[in-house]
Each structure stands twice: as structure tokens, then as C-alpha cells.
Amino acid sequence: MAVLSISNAHLAFGHVALLDGASFSLEIGERVGLIGRNGTGKSSLLKILAGLEKLDDGLLQLQQGLTSVYVPQEPELRPEATIFEVVSEGVAEAKSLRERYEIHDENDDLAWVQERIEQIGAWNWEQRVDETLHRLGLDGSRIVGSLSGGLKKRVALGRALVAQPDVLLLDEPTNHLDLDAITWLEELLNNFKGSLLLITHDRAFLDNVANRIVELDRGQLRGYPGNFAAFTAAKEYELQNEALFNARFDKLLAQEEVWIRKGVEARRTRSVARIQRLEAMRLAHAARRDVQGKVKLDIDTGGASGKIVAELENVSKRYGDRTIVNDFSATILRGDKVGLVGPNGAGKTTLLKLILGELAPDSGEVRQGSRLTVAYFDQMRDTLNLEATLADTISPGSEWIEIGSQRKHVKSYLGDFLFSPARANSPVKSLSGGERNRLLLARLFARPANVLVLDEPTNDLDIETLELLEELLAEYDGTVFLVSHDRRFLDNVVTSTIVSEGEGRWREYEGGVQDWLIQSARAKQLAARQPAPAAAPAPVAAQAPAPVVAAPKARKLSYKEQRELEEMPARIAALETEQGTLNALLTGSELYTQGAARIAEVTARAAQIDEELLLLLERWEELGAR
Structure with missing residues (x-):
């Protein structure tokens, strides 16, 4: 049974139809992942379902008595309030009713107030808030303004969950959360009894949480049963078949256009039905919304750095009484793709600055490689001038841009990142969050660099752009330092992972996040068993050479x-x-x-x-x- 639905929904932004006769329904207990290209209207759809915005046309239906809570990408919280006070906003009605019951006057209908209190469980709202804070690992006495982005996201989720809604609407819930918090959120949402609709580009998160994927593509909403892995397989077939159908349609249309241009023969045959079919085909072709092109990513690596990028030997760094890095040693070579993983506030940025020579260690030694040219991707986008145009952001004062030996017009270069020529002179402030990230990538890749530092580059990027960025970084000849909480992205890019193990201890593991988790679990199992020390292996020189085995002769078929x-x-x-x-x-x-x-x-x-x-x-x- 559907708890909410839209049908024949229309919504436009300027001349772009975000919803074009779309339909969608959310069933009881469903956990739906809403995906689609940046700028297609996913956040707008969520706001419509939350009652914050309206459709241009179409029907929105909600189950009678339905309670829903919407958590935006960047929740607004009162900075001067305590965590307990902000989370309590989720039970505002319960608080109000109980106060009304306790401080009533003769005009109050106490019977109705008491009945409503019983209905929504308002007698013990403080206990509900305390239980929620405990589940989220939050200290209710802390001031919200002093919290990190990840803790603020937890507070916003707490405010939503304490309301015990029938429907939870989440926009990019994993942004600002570290890996432990994302794992915790997965468990929380899988145990949530109501219906869930969430926007996220975290593919591992979708695989672990969603039981249906809905894609917003060219104004239409289409559902796919299962998680993201099942969607990927189904979508690949669908796109192949759509391309085949369109190719056949276009070939037939071209043949019919040749026929109609013969004129005399067309009139002689008097094929009214054929002419009508051609007119219908022309209209269908004009109305067709083809698949948007893919981002074309390229990067100028400039000159190669030396073979060694950085050598760290017994490096330590403290701030006051807190040890950020304790006795860390590592060697980073040209071409390494290094992931940095740890809780928010563990010191990933500090360690990066030590590696790149931007910060001196308190003890130990850091040796820098030669000819390093470093380019940074800014996580908070604070280097973007919101009033500047897209063209000036990429190439200030010039219509042309040099990428290696290639010279490109700035509009053509922006087109590679799916910005139409008409938008080249639009201000940065007109872009969505994902589009701003795409613009930052365009600017980053326009500058020659043999070392890339990417701090949370995956936030707000659509899945197709993520996959293309993965491909580019994997083929990139230079060195990459990648700070991210996107497990799938790290696994597909990095060659090693430096992990925070608490109290300033950092350790490097070969491979990505999954490799680290496997190696870490194996090390814990071995430590628990306390095995006897293994015998020393025989010297290589003493080992007998492996016998040469002759290839088996091909035999006849049975x-x-x-x-x-x-x-x-x-x-x-x-x-x-x-x-x-x-x-x-x-x-x-x-x-x-x-x-x-x-x-x-x-x-x-x-x-x-x-x-x-x-x-x-x-x-x-x-x-x-x-």
C-alpha cells in the first residue's frame, strides 16, 4: 500500500523540464534510493514530497494522518542551543500538549488534550529524546555551534528520528559522516520501521540500505527492484536497447524523409497513412530526450616528479596535549594513489600537510621529492567566487585554455563537464551543489600538476561522473592523495590506504578499504589466538629450483x-x-x-x-x- 504518491507530475526550472509527466509511489516499509544526474531535480522532488515546494501540475497524494520528516543536505540548527534542545524540536507537539495540560485554563478542552497526549505518547517525551541521543552517541548538554559537520548531521537525524515518522526523507545523509558513522547509519536505517526515501551517490551505502532504486532521468521516474548492483545490470540492458531502438527509428525516419522529398511519387501513391505516420515520427523525434552525454575528463600532468614524492621517518606532531601523528614512517612513490581514512577530526589534513612539506614535524624527518607540482581540490568550495561566471572561474580574462599541448575554447572545455555554452556566462551561485563540485574538478584538471590532493571530491557528484573520475585517477600518471569516506570510490582508485588507529597512530595498508578491513580483521584474529612463532623460512638460495613441467599433449575429442x-x-x-x-x-x-x-x-x-x-x-x- 502506498503511503505517498505523485502522478502525471510536471515541474520546470526555466526551460528545463525536471519532471515531465512523472509518476512515483512509496510503499509501506520500502527503503528507496533516489538517484540521477546532478541538476535533474532530485532535491526538488524530495521537497515537494515533504510539502515544502509545489508541483507546476500533477497530483500529490498522501495517506491520511501521514507523518513525514525531511532532513536536507545542510540542516539548519540553532547554534546557541544544546543538542538536547535541538533534538527535542522533533517532539514539539508533544512538548506543547503536555505544557498545555499542566498549565491549563478553564477554556481548555482537557479531554481532547489528554486523548491527543495518549495518542502520540507525549507523557514521556524526555525519555524518547534521551533514548535517541543514547542511540546516536550524542551528549545532550553540548552546544550545537561547537560541533563538527558530522556531529551536526547526527543531531539533525536525531531530531528526525525522535519524531517517529511514518516516512523519512533524507538528502545526502552520508555527507560529512566518517566511515564508522556511515556504518552506524546503515544499521539505523535498516532497523527503521517506517518508509524511507533517500538521495545519495554512495554506491556501497545504496547496496547496504536500499531495496528499490528509483532513477530520475530526463523528466521520468523509473523504479528498479533490488539494490544499486541490481539496478546497474538492469540499466545497462535498458540503455543498450534504447540506443538500438533509436538507431532503427532514426534510420526509418531518414528513409521516409527521402521518400516524401520525391514529391510526385509521394502524391501519386496517395499514401495518406504513410504521410501521417511520417508527421507522427517527426513529432516523436522532436520530443525525444536523448541520454545526456558523459563528462569528458582529462588532466595536464605537467612534468614528471622525481621517483620519490616523500619519505617520512618516525614523524610526530602534537597540538597542545593532543597527539595527532605519533612515530609515523612511510615512503610515497611517484604514481602511488594513497587514500587517507579516519574519523572526522583524527588529523587527516595535518598528516597530508606533513607529507607535502607544508607543516614541520615536532620530531622525526620528512624528505620531499623533487619537481613536485601540487593541485588541490577544495572540500568546502570556499575558493569559488559565487559572483564570477563559469568561464572566468576556469580561465580568467581569456576565452582559451591550455591543457598540455592542446588549446581549447573555454566553452568547449566547460562542455566536457556537461555545462552548455549558454551557461558559460552564468554566475557560480546559480549552480547546484553537485554542479559546483563538477566546476571545481574542471578548474583542478585545467592546471598542470603531478600531485593531486582531493579532499572529499565525491560529495554531491552524480554516480556517472564518479565512475569517470575513478577511471581518470586510475590512469593518471602522477601521485594522488585522496581523503574520502566513499568506500567504493576508494576501493576503485587507491593502491594503499593510510588509516588512523587512534591516539595519533597511523598505519599504511596495501589496497583499498575492503583490503584494510580484511587485513585488520585477520590481524585481530591472529592476535586473539596468540600463535606460536613460525619457523624462519629457508634462504632463497637454498631452495631447489622448481621442476620444469612439460605441457600436456593435446588429446583427441571423446x-x-x-x-x-x-x-x-x-x-x-x-x-x-x-x-x-x-x-x-x-x-x-x-x-x-x-x-x-x-x-x-x-x-x-x-x-x-x-x-x-x-x-x-x-x-x-x-x-x-x-
Whole structure:
């Protein structure tokens, strides 16, 4: 049963249709991840469902008596208030009713007040607040203005959860949260009894929390059962089939345009129906909203740095009584992709400054490499001039930009980052959060550098841009230092991870976050078992050389294998026929009216056929070679 829904929804920003006859419903107990390109209208949709904005046209329906709470990307909290006072705002009605009951006058309807207090559990609202603070690990006496961004996000979530809403609407809930807090939030949301709709670009978070993905794409909302991994597989088939359909449509339209231009022959045949079909095709083509292009990322690495970027030996750094870095040693080589992981406030920025020579250690030694050119990605965007145009932000005072040996017009370069030429002279303040991050990346990559320092670059970036940024950084010849709480992003980019282990202790692990977690868990298990010390390995020189094994001679096919080879063409043809049928279903619209179970069944079978065909073709090649 749907707790809220929109149907035939229209919403436009200027000439861009954010919602174009879209429909969506949120069912009881669902945990839906809302994804889509930056600027497509996801946050606007969430505000509409929260009752903060209105549709231009269409119908919004809410279940009677529904309570919903909306937590924006950057929650507004009273800085002078305590955490307890701010979280208590979530039970404002309960507080008001109980005060009204305790300080009533003769005009009050006490019977109604008492009944309402019973309904919403207002007698013990303080206990609800205390329990929520305990679950969130928050000290209710602390002043909100003194908190970090991550703790402020926890306070906002506490204010939402204490209200015990039927629906929770969250916009980028993992922003400003460290890895431990994200894991905690996953558990919290998985135990939430109501319905959940959240916007996030954290793919690992979506995989662990969502049971349905809804994509806002070209004004339409389309749902996919399962988590983000299931969505990725289904979406790939859908886009392939859409491209194939559009190519066939465009070919047929071109043929019909040639026919109509013959004029005399068209009039002679008097094919009124054919002419009407052509007119309909022209209208359909004009109305079609094609898939937006992908960001094209490139970077000028400038001259190569020396082989060693930095060597740290027994480095320590303290601030007052607090040890930030304690006896840390590491060697960073050219081309290393290093992730820095730790709780907010652990000292990741301090360690980075030590590595790059921007901060002197209290003890120990730091040796810098030669010819280092460092470019920084600014997490807080405070270097962006909001009044400047996009073009001036990228190339002040010039219409051209040099990237390596290539010279590009600034509008063309902005186009690589999905900013249309018309927006080149728009002010930065007109951009969404994700678009500002994309602009920062455009500016970063326009400057020659052989060392990149990226501090939370993934905040607000859409998933496609994230994947392209991953690809670029993986292929980048220079050195990368990456501070991020996005586990999937780190795993796909870094070659090693420096992890805060508390009290100023830092340790470097090979690989990404998953590798660190596995290695860390294994080390704890070994420590718990306290195994006996292993015998020293034999010297390499004393080991006998490995025997050379002759390659086995190719053998003839058995009778069974010969039969298998003969039957393969028919098996492959049958699978290809079934594949064609399923692709037609995925391309059409009828399938998407048949429910989530049927969509999942068709998508899963289509993926299975691909694997079966691949295995069959490999086996065919193997048997044929013999």
C-alpha cells in the first residue's frame, strides 16, 4: 500500500523540464534510493514530497494522518542551543500538549488534550529524546555551534528520528559522516520501521540500505527492484536497447524523409497513412530526450616528479596535549594513489600537510621529492567566487585554455563537464551543489600538476561522473592523495590506504578499504589466538629450483565431446532467439507495468543468457581447437 504518491507530475526550472509527466509511489516499509544526474531535480522532488515546494501540475497524494520528516543536505540548527534542545524540536507537539495540560485554563478542552497526549505518547517525551541521543552517541548538554559537520548531521537525524515518522526523507545523509558513522547509519536505517526515501551517490551505502532504486532521468521516474548492483545490470540492458531502438527509428525516419522529398511519387501513391505516420515520427523525434552525454575528463600532468614524492621517518606532531601523528614512517612513490581514512577530526589534513612539506614535524624527518607540482581540490568550495561566471572561474580574462599541448575554447572545455555554452556566462551561485563540485574538478584538471590532493571530491557528484573520475585517477600518471569516506570510490582508485588507529597512530595498508578491513580483521584474529612463532623460512638460495613441467599433449575429442561440439550451434541459436525476445521486452513499455517481480525475472534471465552464451562460445572455441 502506498503511503505517498505523485502522478502525471510536471515541474520546470526555466526551460528545463525536471519532471515531465512523472509518476512515483512509496510503499509501506520500502527503503528507496533516489538517484540521477546532478541538476535533474532530485532535491526538488524530495521537497515537494515533504510539502515544502509545489508541483507546476500533477497530483500529490498522501495517506491520511501521514507523518513525514525531511532532513536536507545542510540542516539548519540553532547554534546557541544544546543538542538536547535541538533534538527535542522533533517532539514539539508533544512538548506543547503536555505544557498545555499542566498549565491549563478553564477554556481548555482537557479531554481532547489528554486523548491527543495518549495518542502520540507525549507523557514521556524526555525519555524518547534521551533514548535517541543514547542511540546516536550524542551528549545532550553540548552546544550545537561547537560541533563538527558530522556531529551536526547526527543531531539533525536525531531530531528526525525522535519524531517517529511514518516516512523519512533524507538528502545526502552520508555527507560529512566518517566511515564508522556511515556504518552506524546503515544499521539505523535498516532497523527503521517506517518508509524511507533517500538521495545519495554512495554506491556501497545504496547496496547496504536500499531495496528499490528509483532513477530520475530526463523528466521520468523509473523504479528498479533490488539494490544499486541490481539496478546497474538492469540499466545497462535498458540503455543498450534504447540506443538500438533509436538507431532503427532514426534510420526509418531518414528513409521516409527521402521518400516524401520525391514529391510526385509521394502524391501519386496517395499514401495518406504513410504521410501521417511520417508527421507522427517527426513529432516523436522532436520530443525525444536523448541520454545526456558523459563528462569528458582529462588532466595536464605537467612534468614528471622525481621517483620519490616523500619519505617520512618516525614523524610526530602534537597540538597542545593532543597527539595527532605519533612515530609515523612511510615512503610515497611517484604514481602511488594513497587514500587517507579516519574519523572526522583524527588529523587527516595535518598528516597530508606533513607529507607535502607544508607543516614541520615536532620530531622525526620528512624528505620531499623533487619537481613536485601540487593541485588541490577544495572540500568546502570556499575558493569559488559565487559572483564570477563559469568561464572566468576556469580561465580568467581569456576565452582559451591550455591543457598540455592542446588549446581549447573555454566553452568547449566547460562542455566536457556537461555545462552548455549558454551557461558559460552564468554566475557560480546559480549552480547546484553537485554542479559546483563538477566546476571545481574542471578548474583542478585545467592546471598542470603531478600531485593531486582531493579532499572529499565525491560529495554531491552524480554516480556517472564518479565512475569517470575513478577511471581518470586510475590512469593518471602522477601521485594522488585522496581523503574520502566513499568506500567504493576508494576501493576503485587507491593502491594503499593510510588509516588512523587512534591516539595519533597511523598505519599504511596495501589496497583499498575492503583490503584494510580484511587485513585488520585477520590481524585481530591472529592476535586473539596468540600463535606460536613460525619457523624462519629457508634462504632463497637454498631452495631447489622448481621442476620444469612439460605441457600436456593435446588429446583427441571423446565421443561425448564430439556430440557436444555438434550440438553447440543449435544451443547458441536458441539462446540468441530467447535473448532477442527478452531485449524486445526490456525495450518496450509493457514490461514495466507488470510489477517488480516480473521486471526482476526478465532482467535476471537476460543477464544469465549473456553469461551462458559467453561460456558456450569459450567452450566451442576450446573444443574446436582440438
